[in-house]
Amino acid sequence: MKDKSEKKDRILEASISLIRNQGYENTSVSQIVKEAGVAQGTFYLYFNSKNSLVPAIASQIFNEQLTLIKERYSATPHNLNNLLNTLIEVTYEVTSKYKDLINFLYSGFAYDNSFETWDNIYRPYYVWLESCLKALSNDMLLSIEMDYAYLSNFVVGLVEHSAESVYLSNSSKEDIRRSKQQLLKFLFHTLSPK
Amino acid sequence: MKDKSEKKDRILEASISLIRNQGYENTSVSQIVKEAGVAQGTFYLYFNSKNSLVPAIASQIFNEQLTLIKERYSATPHNLNNLLNTLIEVTYEVTSKYKDLINFLYSGFAYDNSFETWDNIYRPYYVWLESCLKALSNDMLLSIEMDYAYLSNFVVGLVEHSAESVYLSNSSKEDIRRSKQQLLKFLFHTLSPK
Amino acid sequence: MKDKSEKKDRILEASISLIRNQGYENTSVSQIVKEAGVAQGTFYLYFNSKNSLVPAIASQIFNEQLTLIKERYSATPHNLNNLLNTLIEVTYEVTSKYKDLINFLYSGFAYDNSFETWDNIYRPYYVWLESCLKALSNDMLLSIEMDYAYLSNFVVGLVEHSAESVYLSNSSKEDIRRSKQQLLKFLFHTLSPK
Amino acid sequence: MKDKSEKKDRILEASISLIRNQGYENTSVSQIVKEAGVAQGTFYLYFNSKNSLVPAIASQIFNEQLTLIKERYSATPHNLNNLLNTLIEVTYEVTSKYKDLINFLYSGFAYDNSFETWDNIYRPYYVWLESCLKALSNDMLLSIEMDYAYLSNFVVGLVEHSAESVYLSNSSKEDIRRSKQQLLKFLFHTLSPK
DNA sequence: CATGAATGAGACTTCATTCAT
DNA sequence: GATGAATGAAGTCTCATTCAT
Numbered sequence: 001m002k003d004k005s006e007k008k009d010r011i012l013e014a015s016i017s018l019i020r021n022q023g024y025e026n027t028s029v030s031q032i033v034k035e036a037g038v039a040q041g042t043f044y045l046y047f048n049s050k051n052s053l054v055p056a057i058a059s060q061i062f063n064e065q066l067t068l069i070k071e072r073y074s075a076t077p078h079n080l081n082n083l084l085n086t087l088i089e090v091t092y093e094v095t096s097k098y099k100d101l102i103n104f105l106y107s108g109f110a111y112d113n114s115f116e117t118w119d120n121i122y123r124p125y126y127v128w129l130e131s132c133l134k135a136l137s138n139d140m141l142l143s144i145e146m147d148y149a150y151l152s153n154f155v156v157g158l159v160e161h162s163a164e165s166v167y168l169s170n171s172s173k174e175d176i177r178r179s180k181q182q183l184l185k186f187l188f189h190t191l192s193p194k
Numbered sequence: 195m196k197d198k199s200e201k202k203d204r205i206l207e208a209s210i211s212l213i214r215n216q217g218y219e220n221t222s223v224s225q226i227v228k229e230a231g232v233a234q235g236t237f238y239l240y241f242n243s244k245n246s247l248v249p250a251i252a253s254q255i256f257n258e259q260l261t262l263i264k265e266r267y268s269a270t271p272h273n274l275n276n277l278l279n280t281l282i283e284v285t286y287e288v289t290s291k292y293k294d295l296i297n298f299l300y301s302g303f304a305y306d307n308s309f310e311t312w313d314n315i316y317r318p319y320y321v322w323l324e325s326c327l328k329a330l331s332n333d334m335l336l337s338i339e340m341d342y343a344y345l346s347n348f349v350v351g352l353v354e355h356s357a358e359s360v361y362l363s364n365s366s367k368e369d370i371r372r373s374k375q376q377l378l379k380f381l382f383h384t385l386s387p388k
Numbered sequence: 389m390k391d392k393s394e395k396k397d398r399i400l401e402a403s404i405s406l407i408r409n410q411g412y413e414n415t416s417v418s419q420i421v422k423e424a425g426v427a428q429g430t431f432y433l434y435f436n437s438k439n440s441l442v443p444a445i446a447s448q449i450f451n452e453q454l455t456l457i458k459e460r461y462s463a464t465p466h467n468l469n470n471l472l473n474t475l476i477e478v479t480y481e482v483t484s485k486y487k488d489l490i491n492f493l494y495s496g497f498a499y500d501n502s503f504e505t506w507d508n509i510y511r512p513y514y515v516w517l518e519s520c521l522k523a524l525s526n527d528m529l530l531s532i533e534m535d536y537a538y539l540s541n542f543v544v545g546l547v548e549h550s551a552e553s554v555y556l557s558n559s560s561k562e563d564i565r566r567s568k569q570q571l572l573k574f575l576f577h578t579l580s581p582k
Numbered sequence: 583m584k585d586k587s588e589k590k591d592r593i594l595e596a597s598i599s600l601i602r603n604q605g606y607e608n609t610s611v612s613q614i615v616k617e618a619g620v621a622q623g624t625f626y627l628y629f630n631s632k633n634s635l636v637p638a639i640a641s642q643i644f645n646e647q648l649t650l651i652k653e654r655y656s657a658t659p660h661n662l663n664n665l666l667n668t669l670i671e672v673t674y675e676v677t678s679k680y681k682d683l684i685n686f687l688y689s690g691f692a693y694d695n696s697f698e699t700w701d702n703i704y705r706p707y708y709v710w711l712e713s714c715l716k717a718l719s720n721d722m723l724l725s726i727e728m729d730y731a732y733l734s735n736f737v738v739g740l741v742e743h744s745a746e747s748v749y750l751s752n753s754s755k756e757d758i759r760r761s762k763q764q765l766l767k768f769l770f771h772t773l774s775p776k
Numbered sequence: 777c778a779t780g781a782a783t784g785a786g787a788c789t790t791c792a793t794t795c796a797t
Numbered sequence: 798g799a800t801g802a803a804t805g806a807a808g809t810c811t812c813a814t815t816c817a818t
Binding site: 028041043050 | 808809810811
């Protein structure tokens with residue numbers, strides 16, 4: 001029971017590792033199963049096709065990010081500044097770690113163009129962030145009036161876009177620091193009470 | 195001289211058209227030669243391999259951009275503001291036109307990882323810009339002290355990065371206008387005399 | 389004793405159903421066990437291989453046919469006309485029911501080419517028919533002189549061939565009626581006393 | 583120019599030979615190209631897929647049959663008896679030669695279910711036969727009044743069905759002789775003038 | 777008896793590249 | 798220079814069968 005679908009994880013790990021180094025198209029299922037130490041057919045026990053790796057990888061990375069955000073935020077006093085800061089810091093960290101994959105995942109729709117697939121991956125993030133923002137709104141008045149669903153979506157989108165822009169262009173540490181600072185300033189200014 | 199290697203151009207054109215619509219991996223040499231109206235073997239008279247299309251495409255797009263810049267700049271009074279403005283306007287235009295290819299060309303090193311190849315493509319731009327900047331420095335003092343080679347490299351890099359960031363993220367017209375304005379302001383501020 | 393190898397029957401049923409709809413080659417053991425509601429390995433508790441389904445299916449259908457013939461004939465006065473009529477009616481019925489499988493079973497030797505296998509399936513039929521004919525010959529003289537083994541074999545072959553010809557060619561009801569009538573006439577004419 | 587698509591013929595020949603001995607599903611493209619002495623990819627130069635062999639084989643056999651019929655009939659006085667006799671003799675010959683394939687081709691629609699494909703294969707036969715029958719009708723009155731298109735279709739269908747029935751059931755020479763005799767009798771009786 | 781995860785050989789097919797004409 | 802038939806390696810995916818539990 002412990003290592004249930006331990007092989008799926010090994011396949012996913014091997015896939016991420018190989019795709020980061022060689023790109024998706026240059027990575028074959030044969031290479032992946034060899035790296036993962038499983039049989040060719042085992043791959044198709046856990047994935048419908050090579051393309052179905054794409055949302056799986058996105059999901060894995062995204063869950064890692066969401067888990068980190070929740071952990072870090074829970075260790076700080078709950079206020080808007082800490083929430084935004086955590087969002088930004090973790091998103092930048094994860095984007096940096098997986099920057100070789102971002103370009104690839106960015107075009108994920110080319111490989112699995114089902115809205116449902118991608119919605120299932122992103123929804124938990126939006127839901128959680130929405131509830132966080134609502135909790136804060138009870139304590140302090142936001143300076144803008146918005147549907148919290150759209151609001152959380154917007155915040156996530158902006159932070160991710162900014163992180164990607166920074167890391168995909170080989171920015172310096174200073175660029176990164178600056179980017180974070182500007183982003184925080186912008187978001188805080190938008191969301192903080194008068 | 196006129197239609198010397200006219201077929202090479204047809205192949206290149208067809209390649210760009212097909213790769214923009216289908217992506218590089220989904221485009222076969224067979225499709226390209228059919229679209230270009232030449233024989234299968236003719237492709238290899240002009241290109242060593244399918245991968246050698248990548249720098250060729252990059253070169254084509256880049257030359258288009260450089261030619262435009264030179265034309266436009268030559269039609270205006272030569273000063274820093276006009277130079278930067280031309281650089282920004284043309285780079286944004288070309289990036290917008292070929293935005294489907296930018297992601298792909300961005301990872302060009304995966305297909306032809308010879309520094310020389312890519313240096314040959316970009317060098318004429320740097321050389322020309324360097325001479326332009328030097329010409330302007332004779333007339334007016336720049337506010338910073340720099341090796342002009344690095345300086346031109348930096349300017350080109352910044353303008354291209356900014357253009358890519360804007361167009362790869364489906365920005366609005368206002369975002370684009372703003373981006374250009376900020377970029378010009380930044381560069382002008384950096385480069386203009388006190 | 390009741391549900392002894394009830395699972396074997398479920399597997400056989402599922403196999404027949406799937407093969408009728410999709411053909412043998414397009415039907416996988418995975419599909420069969422899923423349809424039967426048993427585990428993958430359970431299949432191999434009851435069948436040595438996928439190919440060993442073929443004689444099993446043939447046997448199942450053939451037994452159904454023989455059982456029906458015996459039942460019907462036992463409910464009528466025993467004479468040549470009733471025997472032939474029962475043979476023809478039941479054979480046509482069963483052939484019609486399983487017409488999608490006839491072509492497939494017809495080439496059964498391609499899947500299990502042991503004479504013994506197929507002889508075991510058909511022998512009971514021949515044996516029974518032979519004894520029936522013999523019983524009738526005691527009461528009335530046949531118009532031809534033959535080894536009863538060959539005679540029964542011939543009758544079975546003719547009836548089955550005729551039924552197959554009719555149903556594999558999408559015949560009309562009238563064609564079928566006519567076919568039966570001609571067949572009965574022919575056989576009766578051949579076998580009946582002067 | 584002489585051996586244009588000589589390789590296609592070699593592939594077709596090898597396919598027919600292998601499929602006759604092993605069946606379609608047990609014959610791989612690898613085996614076919616090895617037998618034909620060409621490369622794996624060459625197969626797909628001449629056939630879109632393994633399945634597209636099916637109508638190609640049917641066409642080959644059918645053309646062989648039609649060519650034979652035309653040759654033989656042209657060497658005899660043109661009358662109804664000779665036409666029917668030629669039809670029957672050649673159809674029985676070709677069916678006998680390819681009896682291992684008949685069952686397979688019979689279900690050709692399972693592999694290429696485009697009506698057009700199969701219509702293109704059979705139409706020339708119907709057209710030719712129709713014209714033959716019309717020519718004869720000018721000289722002698724047929725005993726039945728029918729659309730000649732349907733009439734030729736009916737004659738072809740009956741002769742082929744009868745030949746298949748005979749050869750697919752391992753009939754004796756006597757059975758075959760008898761089958762032909764009955765068939766000719768039936769057709770001649772139907773078509774001959776009063 | 778029963779399970780179902782795991783196997784790995786082998787199927788069909790694509791496609792970059794070569795070479796005789 | 799130009800052609801396009803031919804190549805064959807390599808790709809993705811399927812599936813009958815096994816075996817530890």
